[in-house]
Amino acid sequence: MLSLFPSNDYLLIAVILGMPLLGAFVNGVWGKQLGKDAVRVMALTAVGLSFAASVAAFVALSQLADQQKGEHVKLVWNAWEWMNTNGGAGGVTVPIDVKFSIDALSGVMMLIVTGVGFLIHLYATSYMADDEGFARFFAYLNLFIFSMLVLLLGDNLPILFVGWEGVGLCSYLLIGFWYEHAPNAAAGKKAFIANRVGDFGLICGMFLLVHYTGALDWNGIANGASSLLHTGEQARVHVWPLGGGQYTGVLSFLQPKSPVTISAATAVGLALLLGCTGKSAQIPLYVWLPDAMAGPTPVSALIHAATMVTAGIYLICRLSFVFVLSPFVMVLIACVGAATALFAATIALVQNDIKKVLAYSTVSQLGFMFLGVGVGAFTAGFFHVFTHAFFKACLFLGAGSVIHAMHARIHDGDPSQDLRNMGGLRRWMPLTHWTFAGATAAIIGLPLTSGFFSKDEILYRAFVNRTVNPAAAALQGRVYAPPAWIGTALYATAVAAAVLTAFYMCRLYFLTFWGEFRGWTVGRPSLLSKHEVAAHDDHGHGEHHEDLSTPGHPPHESPWQMTVPLIILATFSVFAGWLNPGFGLSRQPMEHWLEPVFKEATEGAVVYAGGHDAAWAEHMTLPLALGGIGAFLVGTLLAWWMYVSQSGAPAKRAAEAQPALHRLLLDKWRIDELYDATVIAAVDSLAETAAAFDRAIVDGILARLTALVVAASGTVLRAFQSGVVHVYAAMMVVGLAATGWFFAVPHANATVVDSGNNDYLVTAAPGVGYAYRWDADSDGKPEKSDFGADSTLKLHLEPGRSQTVHLEVKNSFGLIRSKSIHVARPEEPTSSL
Amino acid sequence: MIPVEHYVLLSSLLFVIGSVGFLVRRNVLVTLMSIEVMLNAANLALVAFNRSRLRHAVEQAAPGPSHTGQVFAFFVIAAEAAEVAVGLAIVLSLYRLRRTVRSDEADLLKN
Structure with a gap:
């Protein structure tokens, strides 16, 4: 058994994972056309083969464990590279691979999930036999088995997270399986949202781990776990002020005498614990699990009792070497x-x-x-x-x-x-x-x-x-x-x-x-x-009791x-x-x-x-x-x-x-009502504020006011659209005349450029047939009495001095326009700051 | 030889007559005729200048006989012919649509 696949490239994992995925795909895409019998066979075969492969893998693992006594043995399959990120003390490259492994812990869980899962699939083929969504049900159930196996067999936290979200999705889909009934759909949403709160913790835990240990796979985290404990105050996680800043000014009353810090191990543990309380329905996030019973009973048995809700405990066991540090x-x-x-x-x-x-x-x-x-x-x-x-x-x-x-x-x-x-x-x-x-x-x-x-x-x-x-x-x-x-x-x-x-x-x-x-x-x-x-008798059990004195079907x-x-x-x-x-x-x-x-x-x-x-x-x-x-x-x-x-x-x-x-x-201690009055009310009021902002600012000013300006200018401009060709022609003539006038007169313009050595270069704008006459000191006596082609004037100015230059421009029609340009050189800076 | 100023004067006169006619007359046919008058005024200026002053300048740059003005005038005549063809077609369409050839009654595009 062991010789068939090497323990560092254990391809049988692909079968364990792939069969339920195949079942989910076939039942999900072609379920309606295949009919209930084919769906039943597909679903049972998928999970059954996955269970058989799990047993084979488990046997191989136990043989390997016997060979290497006391070692933490693993069967590993590295499917492909996913991505890289940076982390750790030296900013090392952290590879994140699509990698799966079976060890003693995940092996047992894998057997539970596929074994109990198979039994519950078998049970559901009868329990759900009369349901219209038979194929959909088994597609979801197979997808759940796949996601749960990804969660268990993933060799690093991101892969576990993919499975973690996958089982959350399947849980949501199956709680709201009979979605026509509004409370079922609401229960599904509740489960989904309560789990998102936990997932936030899990993601934060991942970020902290990659930052401090520079690894996300189990071996890497174990090797780098010691860096989660630092003695230096700067290396610890600053809780207040958040991130280690300082509150000054009006906020200075928020500044504590000494910053509140916790060790990175505690921060990681708290974040991961939040994730685990969400998935494993612990205080304070347990509220979704009782409502999750809105789903079909096999779902309650498989997902909300036997497997998915234990994922939190599995994660704590998996990362036990991190948790014990705090x-x-x-x-x-x-x-x-x-x-x-x-x-x-x-x-x-x-x-x-x-x-x-x-x-x-x-x-x-x-x-x-x-x-x-x-x-x-x-x-x-x-x-x-x-x-x-x-x-x-x-x-x-x-x-x-x-x-x-x-x-x-x-x-x-x-x-x-x-x-x-x-x-x-x-x-x-x-x-x-x-x-x-x-x-x-x-x-x-x-x-x-x-x-x-x-x-x-x-x-x-x-x-x-x-x-x-x-x-x-x-x-x-x-x-x-x-x-x-x-x-x-x-x-x-x-x-x-x-x-x-x-x-x-x-x-x-x-x-x-x-x-x-x-x-x-x-x-x-x-x-x-x-x-x-x-x-009403859609079950068709036994005969109809038409004798009104008997109690009816037992x-x-x-x-x-x-x-x-x-x-x-x-x-x-x-x-x-x-x-x-x-x-x-x-x-x-x-x-x-x-x-x-x-x-x-x-x-x-x-x-x-x-x-x-x-x-x-x-x-x-x-x-x-x-x-x-x-x-x-x-x-x-x-x-x-x-x-x-x-x-x-x-x-x-x-x-x-x-x-x-x-x-x-x-009334279950009225915890749901408490959450309604506090958390949900707070979120609702935030949403109300955002909606009011949307209505007043976005809709009111950005959208309506802009539209109003455009409409008003349109109304004014429409008055010019008289439809009379002669008016258009007259306007054209006026426009042509204005353009002609613009080209007929000269334009006196000049740019001033600092050319170094306290020199300024004043350059007059060019034009067809232009001639220039400069008067550098504006004393009314130009340097040259005639107009010439010289379009630049060099001006020497000491710091702090200024001068006004007078420029006259003449064009071919003999028209003259003039302009005064003030040129000033600022004082030298005195401060050395 | 008649000085070029005479031609230019005549040309300006024709252009002013044409443009005033274009601006004040409401009959579309007359408007078209006014455009013809303006274009021909330009043609006259073109050939007159070619004969006198500009010819001088052109011959300095590229010696030999020059007919730029005349050729230009022919192009203008060709454009005129096309413009009249299209213009008259528009006038006919307008007449069929509105039973009028007065431009101030053709205000379907108003506002």
């Missing part, structure tokens, strides 16, 4: 993650839309991943990405299966996703139920499932890990040290979030699959006329294209945890596999809290695991008591006891 940014990442995990979980507690609950759950789980990478446990954070891809994709696809089943009874979109209309579905859809149960067990942290292992490792690392500046000695103590209690606070927040996770996921599971089915009264066929029943299990992906994903959700079980066990394949990627970054940067040693950390393993297990038990039992044994009565009582709080949670 402990402040690392702590900030961890805090953002923990806060998001808890915050989103509180919202998920009370939501009634099955996809909304899962959306906030995704935001919350992404927060856990941020927490993991923020405390320097890159493997733990990335392992949660890995397990989350399976269980959250399974949950979303299960929710899609439930919605599909509910559509048999309820044909309107929103009520068919409402938990209040579900219940007891395990009776009719056993496969969906059991797979959903498996994935739920994983996310709530049932011991020995994948989510338990990955989440527990994050909780554990949040407590025992601490990030320190690896170059602290060189920086002479100018390093940020996080407070000692931060580990405890992060651990407590994460445990609280885990309790809430267990509670809301069990609530979702119990409300959907347990109890009695509550959907009989919604869209009940007996309440509709027979005609409407025929028109919900039904989904076809095999939907259940097979569910089974596979649920299997992985339950068992994938054994790839990295933690707890000091000797077999940790994932950690071993990723070790070369993160070894460089974590060495010297990630230590044990409070100066403890590895023995202490090992000693803490079991006590800290109790937090995770306790969270699981508390949340699950509370949900069981509320929604199964008491059938939801305590939940109702709690909501009635605290109506304001319940309302606030239901």
